[in-house]
Amino acid sequence: MNIVVAAGLLITILTAIPVAMQLRRHPRGLVILFFAEMWERFSYYGMRGLLIFYLTQHFLLDDAAAQGRYGAYTSLVYLLPLIGGYLADRFLGARKAIGFGAILLVAGHLTMAYEGHPATQTLTYQGATYDFVAEGRQSARSVRLKLPDGLHDYAPAPGGGIEIKGLPAAAPLPSLLPAGSYSFGVRDRDETALNVMYLALSLIVVGVGFLKSNISSIVGALYPQGDPRRDGGFTLFYYGINLGSFWSAIGCAWLGQSVGWWAGFGLAGVGMTAGFLAFVLGRKTLEGKGEPPDPVALTKLLFGPIDTEKLIYLLALPSVGLVWLLIGRPPLVGWMLGAGSIGVLAYIGWFMWKRCTPIEAQRLGLALVLIVSSVVFWTLFEQAGSSLNQFAERNTDLSVGFGQSMTAAQAQSFNPGVILIGAPIFAALWAWLGTRGKDLNPVVKFGLALVQVGLGFFVLVWGASMHDRAYQVPLVFLAVAYLLHTTGELCLSPVGLSQMTKLSPVAVVSTMMAVWFLALSWAQWLGGMVAQLTASETVGGQVLDPAAALATYVGVFQAIGAWAVGIGVVMLAVSPWLSRWAHGASDTKPLA
Secondary structure, three states: OOHHHHHHHHHHHHHHHHHHHHHOOOOHHHHHHHHHHHHHHHHHHHHHHHHHHHHHHHOOOOHHHHHHHHHHHHHHHHHOHHHHHHHHHHHHOHHHHHHHHHHHHHHHHHHOOOOOOOOEEEEEEOOEEEEEEEEOOHHHOEEEEEEOOEEEOEEEOOOOOEEEOOOOOOOOOOOEEOOOOEEEEEEOOOHHHHHHHHHHHHHHHHHHHHHHHHHHHHHHHOOOOOOOHHHHHHHHHHHHHHHHHHHHHHHHHHHHHHOOHHHHHHHHHHHHHHHHHHHHHOHHHHOOOOOOOOHHHHHHHHHOOOOHHHHHHHHHHHHHHHHHHHHOOHHHHHHHHHHHHHHHHHHHHHHHHHOOOHHHHHHHHHHHHHHHHHHHHHHHHHHHHOHHHHHHHHHEEOEEEOOEEOOOHHHHHHHHHHHHHHHHHHHHHHHHHHHOOOOOOHHHHHHHHHHHHHHHHHHHHHHHOOOOOOOOEEHHHHHHHHHHHHHHHHHHHHHHHHHHHHHOOHHHHHHHHHHHHHHHHHHHHHHHHHHHOOOOOEEOOEEOOHHHHHHHHHHHHHHHHHHHHHHHHHHHHHHHHHHHHHOOOOOOOOOO
C-alpha cells in the first residue's frame, strides 16, 4: 500500500471515533449535511487540485494566463452564492436551492472528464520550428526537445537563453541558444476541449452558487440562539468538508497523475453524485428547516400565473453561458465582482437603516468588519490551489521516505489532514471555553488567524535557504506552512460561519452567508493577482529555470507574509473595542 494512502487511512480512523461521538450530541440533520457537504467538497477540491496543472500542462497556457483563469473561476465560485442565497431567502428556500445546485454540480464535474488531445510546445530558431515531447503529469512530467537524431534534455544557460544537451556535430541548431535568438510557441491546442472545460467549470460555478451558502445556513438553523453547541457544530461540519477534501487530494491527484486527467476529474464527479444522493435520501432529518418562505404568495405578487420556482430554474441555464464567457476573460470578472459588492452592500446598508434596531445594526457592522478582515486571510490562504500548488511541483522535494514520493497535488492533503486531527480538538476547546464564559471573542480569533497565515509564508522563506542542488525545498517546510495556515483557518472559518448566523437578523441570514462567500470571491480574485506575481517561464508546462522560480517565490512570500502578520496584530489590538458591537450575540450560554 502507498505510504500516503496508509497515512490517510490512519488519520481517518483515529479522528473518526471522536467525531462520531460528538455528532451524537448534535441535531440529526447535522449528520446528513455533514455527509452531503463532505462529498461536494470531495468533488470540488479534487478537481481544484488538478486544475492549475491541467491548464499549464495539458493546454500549455503560460503561468499568468492559467493563474488568471484559475482566479476568475474560483472568484465566480464564491460570487454566485450571493445570488443563490438571496433566491433561497426570498423564493426557493435553502433545501430546494441545494438540490438544484447539486444536480448542476454533478453535470459539471462529469463533463470535466472530457480532456481532448494535449497541446504541443514548440521552439523556433532561424525560421525552423521544433517540437518538445512531454510525458507524464504534475511532478512526474518530463519534457525534451525532439530533433532529427532523437530527444534531448535542456537547461537554462548562464546569463540567459537555453542550453541543449547531447547535440551531435551535425545538429541543425547550436547547443547554446542566446536569449532573443529563439522563441517558444504552442500548436495544436484543442480549442474544443478548452471550451468544454469552460462549460464544465460554468456548471460548477452556478451549482455552487445555489448550494454553498444555503447548506451552511441550514446548519445554523438547527441550533437555537445562544446554544453553546453551535460553534462546535460548525467545526464538526467543517471536519466533514475536510474529510472530503483530504481524500480527494489523495485519490483524484493520484489518478490524475498516474492514469490521466480524465480519471482524476471523473472521480470528482462520482463524489459529487454521492453527495447529491446523501442529501436527497436524508432530507427528512432537517426537521423542516430550509423550506420556501411563502412561495404561493410571492408567485402571485411577482409573476402572476408563472411558477416562480420553475422560472428560476430556467433562468439558471442561460447564466451558465454568461459564466462561460467570464471565465476566459478575468478582467470582466473583476468588474462583475465590484458591481455585485456595491449592490449587496447597498442592500445591507438599507436593511441596517430601515429594518434594524441600533443593536442589530451594530451587530451587522461587526459581521461586516469580520468579513473584510477575512478577505486578507483568504487571499493568502487560497494560494494553496495556485502558487503553492506550483511551488510544490517546481521547488519542493516531494519525497516522503521509504523510496516513495507524493504527487504535487497530493500536497493539498496537508491542510484537510490537519483539520481532521484539529477540528475535534478545536470544537471541544470552543465548547469548553464557551460553557465557562471564557471563549475568545471572534475579533481575537480572526487576528490570530491572520498572524498564523503570515507566519506560514515566512516558514517557506526560511526553507528556501535550505534548498538542494535542484533548488528544491525539503517537504517538511511546506508541511509546516500548511499546518500554520490550517490552525489559522480553524480560528477563522468555522467561527466566521457561526458568527454570520449569530450576528445576522433571521431575515438576512442566507444573504449574510452569501456576503461571507462574496469576501471569499474577492480573495480568490485578489489571490489570482498575487499568484501572477510568482509566474515563471515554462516549457511544456515545466518551469525552465528552477533557481529563478525559487527566488521569485521567496520575494512574493516574504512580502505577503509581512502584510498578514501586520494586519493580524492590528486586529488583536482593536479587539476589546470591536467586540462590544456584538452586544452579547457572540457569547455562548452554558447548557442547562
